[in-house]
Amino acid sequence: MFNLFFKTLRDKRYFILGWAIGIGFLGFVMTSFFPSFSGGQIDGLLDSLPPALQGLVGDLQDWKELPGYIGSQVFDIRLPIFISILSILLAIGLTVGEEDKGQLRTLIALPVSRRKIILAKWFSIVIICFVASLAPIIGVEVGLLTIGESVDQMVLVRLGLFTWLLVTALASLIFAIGLSTGKRAITTGVAIILAIGSFLLSTFAQAVDWLEPYEKLSFFHYFPAVEIAHGTVEWGNAVFYGVVILVSLFIALLFFPRRDVKSV
């Protein structure tokens, strides 16, 4: 199992590196912009935005202090978009992507149980998601050094851990669908609907009244980054992501060992 686990990490090394640099850079750039936004000089401009667009930039009050700014501008709005893309690419690549290329069949021909294949791949996902969650923290830290500011380290630890939970949950869910069905169209379709639907719900529910009741359906609803940055951690949200991860893993372990694997 460790053989396959390390193989998967090795296969994905450039993927991890690329995404870590990208997400880290996002954290760095957004943090380094903080002084330009914290002075209040653009309040007038932002006040003039229509409510729907204000949903895209977040609550203006959060911009004035560092934890709120990092929570809203790095973790609340932008990161979920990148995290969703990462999760979709990672989970689809490790499941239907490998199956369509015939590589999953090559793996199954080895004396390794299907359950061990699932676990090895899933552990790789967990580690890759950890690196992807660590990257924005490092980016923010470098940004803070650049602008000569500091923030309570626990703010970043909490945000990092919740990001890890979010990305692992999303990737695990797509991973389970991919392994259980073996169908690229279904897996990609569900993943995109989930990611884009969640993003649209979270963004526009603040401004569109009829969307508000459905906001809880968003996968990102359970990651209130600004509140987490301010020290309010609802453990129910962590439990939600934990349950998604465990149920997804259970589904994969239940269905994948019992279904046909495609030949090329």
Next chain:
Amino acid sequence: MTAIIATKNLSKRYGNYAAVDDVSFSVHKGEVIGFVGLNGAGKSTTINMLLGFQHPSGGEVELFGERVTLPNAHHSHRRIGFATGDMSLFDGMTGAQYLRFVARSYGVSTNTELFKSLVTRFDPQLDKKLNTLSRGNKQKIALISAFMTEPELIILDEPSSGLDPLMQQHFIELVREASENGATIFMSSHYLNEVTDVCTRILLIKNGKLVKDIPTSDLETQAGKLVRVMTKERVTAPRAAEMVEAHKQTEGYVLEFIYKEKAIRLQEWLGTLPHLLDVTITDHSAEAAFEDLYQEEESENV
């Protein structure tokens, strides 16, 4: 003696289409089985069920006396080497990395005499990324991975389809050696020389059904004689003639057929021919007989 492979009424259906239909056979230790049939006959689907890649719609597979199910198929994989002609290897690895990965999965080392001899024999490009290799070079690596663990059973699905004639010859020698060392080999192939050269038994599958199960030695003895006569006038072939072909040449009429009956009857028939110009009688090779078998199947399909 427990069969190495045993299928009982094995079937695989996709809706109303039966890819494999009620196939039963056994393979015993040391046998080299040629599993043949036209494209789409059900060879790969059968192999997929043997290895637990796909579950049967009906019937069952036993390997080494244990019933194969999808969740437990890996139990027998430790004793099996497997390669296909279009095997998908892991693109990001070099050949050497791939073989080390496979060896570790089997709990064996690549630092063995067998491994070194396989590398010497096939001369693969081990230091290059697999996605940069030609099909033939990938195929060499797939074959090394199938044989390097000294498996008791080697399952091969059109294993030499990407190899050049020299490598194909190396492959045939390798199969022969593995068989001499006690391995059981089950291979599907389209290459008649391969099948007749190394296989001890031939299983012919057609439209998902097993239609022939014949020892290769029988194929040779049943191959008969290839008779070619040239006469001035048109004549009809003897009643026992098979695969009859007649055509006219400038010198006369040519009649060719396969004859498997007693030689005396053929001699009598030849004696009745008016104006016999020429006659040649040669052994009909097992390979040619096998080709006829294929053509029979193909013509029935048309």
